[in-house]
Amino acid sequence: MRNEMMYRPVLKDEIIDLIRYRQPEMSGKVGEIQQEAKETGVPVIPNETATFLRFFLKQIKAKNVLEVGTAIGFSASLMIDAMGPDSHVTTIDRFDVMIRRAKKTFEKLGIEDQVTLLEGDAKDILGTLDGPFDFIFMDSAKSKYIEFLPDCLRLVKEGGVIMIDDVFQAGTVMHDIKDIPKSQRTIYRKLNKLYDAVLGHDDLSVTILPLGDGVLMISKEVEEVNLIVD
Template identity: 75%
Template structure:
């Protein structure tokens, strides 16, 4: 199903062309998966977000990553590659079709030892996890981000980073709710609840980046945080 929000960029066309198309696309097998996803209109992260994600993981020298929302396994594969052989990605998804496609992706990429795919609803899976992570990437149902956040903060190491994708809702997130289509109002309210929870929180360092449909970056400054 076509995700209309993916095709309503917030940035001007010429800036979008610079960050999305003039930056190098992924190469090798990962590039083939990326291009096939574009052809099939599969909602993977756009190239500017993928480029940033690869760059950022290398800079923070992450070794343990948690992902919520595997889809076809593109971003998990990208992160595993960026970290190298000593890095590990744990990724969660509940959709059978995506799980099958992701497993094929990991096999094709030769990354089955570096990526653990947990099948299930993140709401149920997250409380069972006991490891700590350097980086957590949320790219799933936007209305669930605020629900997942407390557990993600529990699992994140101090000074670790949570990256939350698609937080602009095609630029409508700051509109008056009456201007938002009724079908999108739950997401609208949940995303604004997320902003309310983190932007002024005294124990979080937060920034917003205009990548794709918006990226929210959250760094945890102390061990125990209440949201």
């Protein structure tokens, strides 16, 4: 379950120490979930990404969030904590072991009424959902991001933001494909298709942040976006 790419950072070690370890970790019950994940090796978002996510949601005053990739429920719990008691997260996961652990997390934090956990494959579920969502957080299979993006663009509100985690592959997305192990080439191709589809798109505002193994931020500038995916 360990995400090896998180342990091959693009940034210098001293910068990682600053943004990951000098920034305080989460407090309270959310902090307990974060600590549990560290101790058991569950690959949740690193502290610098968690800190940014909490900060960002407060700034945009988000209240209704869609998450693709629940894991043990840490990110969803963090987002509820950041947004407050009148907020809601709809989250999707297909792995039974994660679904069971996430349900225990939500029960422990007493936020079951603020979270809708949809069980199944996101590619089947996303098309059935209605928006708009203020914010969408994608943290799932990296090779599927480009497939999920059209529905996520449909579901996020105009001016809303989609945050996509783990888009660097430890910097290897910029390497020549001949240098990529064959087992990683599907992810490599799909991540580069994602970049090709959004960078420079007239109806999207996009930025890339060196948090964790890379974060791609996409804001929809018009109500309907025509996304070309080869």
